[in-house]
Amino acid sequence: MSALNSAVVTGAASGIGRAIATRLHQDGRAVVLVDVDPDALSTAAAELGAAVATVVGDVADPSTHHHALAAAVELGHLDAWVNCAGITRSHPLPTLSPADAGPIIDANLYGTLWGTRTAVAHWVGCAEPGAIVNISSVHGRRAYPDHAVYEMTKAAIEALTRNVGVSYAAARIRANAVAPGAIRTPALDDSIASAVDPVAAAAELTEFIPAGRLGDSAEVAAVVAFLLSDQASYLTAQTIVVDGAMTAHIGFDPDPNAKRPQ
Numbered sequence: 001m002s003a004l005n006s007a008v009v010t011g012a013a014s015g016i017g018r019a020i021a022t023r024l025h026q027d028g029r030a031v032v033l034v035d036v037d038p039d040a041l042s043t044a045a046a047e048l049g050a051a052v053a054t055v056v057g058d059v060a061d062p063s064t065h066h067h068a069l070a071a072a073v074e075l076g077h078l079d080a081w082v083n084c085a086g087i088t089r090s091h092p093l094p095t096l097s098p099a100d101a102g103p104i105i106d107a108n109l110y111g112t113l114w115g116t117r118t119a120v121a122h123w124v125g126c127a128e129p130g131a132i133v134n135i136s137s138v139h140g141r142r143a144y145p146d147h148a149v150y151e152m153t154k155a156a157i158e159a160l161t162r163n164v165g166v167s168y169a170a171a172r173i174r175a176n177a178v179a180p181g182a183i184r185t186p187a188l189d190d191s192i193a194s195a196v197d198p199v200a201a202a203a204e205l206t207e208f209i210p211a212g213r214l215g216d217s218a219e220v221a222a223v224v225a226f227l228l229s230d231q232a233s234y235l236t237a238q239t240i241v242v243d244g245a246m247t248a249h250i251g252f253d254p255d256p257n258a259k260r261p262q
C-alpha cells in the first residue's frame, strides 16, 4: 500500500479550489484535481508536478466523483475530500428562468451532494476514514439582492454538511464547511469587472470588510487544511467563516465620529 495520503479537490483548476489543492499537495498529500475546464486543469496539474491526477468532468454528474475516487485510491490512502467547484450568478427573482437557476443548482448543490455522497460511501465501515470540507459562502447565511439561487445552494451545502457531520460522527467521518467572504479569485475579478463602475464596486466591497482588504485564496486553503488535519479531530458538522469580519460587522457606524485603530 502506498505511504501517501490522497485528497480529492473539485473546482481545482482555478481560484480557491486551486489554492486548496496546492496547499494539500504542499502538506504532502497526493491530490486528484477535478474540474470541468480541461485546459486550466492541465495548467494547474503541471504546476503541482508529481503525485497528481486529473479528472475532467462536471461535478453535477455522479460519475465524475466515481472517477475521482478511483484516481485517489490509486494514488494513496484517501483521507480528504473537498467540494469547492461552484458558480456565482445573480438573477432578479421575478424573471428567473429554469435555464438561469439550473446551472447554479447543478454545480453548487448537486456537485457538492454527489461528491459528499461518494466520499461517505467510501469511508463508511473503513478502518481509517477521512474528512470532508465543503465550500459554502457568506451568502449561505446572509442575503444580498438578486442572489437568491446562489444563497439557496450555499445554505443547502451547510445543511448537508451539518447532517453528514451528525450522521457519521460515530463512523469517525468528519464534515465541515468553510464560508469564505470576498476572496480575490478569477470569479470575483469577473464579477467586479462586470459592474457598471468596477472601481467603485471594488471600493464598496472593501469598505464593508473590517480587515480592509479582500481575502487571499491561500488564507481559505489554510483553514481547509486545518479542518482536514488531525488537529481538528473533534471539530465536525460546523461552518467556519473566513471573511475578515465582514459578516460580523454591523455595516454602518452608529457613531460616525468614533476613531478606529488602523
Ligand SMILES: NC(=O)c1ccc[n+]([C@@H]2O[C@H](COP(=O)([O-])OP(=O)(O)OC[C@H]3O[C@@H](n4cnc5c(N)ncnc54)[C@H](O)[C@@H]3O)[C@@H](O)[C@H]2O)c1
Residues within 6 Å of the ligand: 010, 011, 012, 013, 014, 015, 016, 017, 034, 035, 036, 037, 040, 057, 058, 059, 060, 084, 085, 086, 087, 088, 106, 107, 111, 135, 136, 137, 138, 179, 180, 181, 182, 183, 184, 185, 186, 187, 188
Ligand atoms: N471568490 C470568492 O470570493 C468566494 C466567496 C465565497 C465562496 N466562494 C466559493 O468558492 C468556490 C470557488 O470559487 P472561486 O472564486 O475560486 O471560483 P473560480 O471560478 O475561480 O473557480 C471555480 C472552479 O470551479 C470549476 N467549476 C465550475 N462549475 C463546475 C462544474 N459544474 N463541474 C466541475 N467544475 C466546475 C470552474 O471551472 C473553476 O475552475 C465556489 O464554490 C464559490 O461559490 C468564492
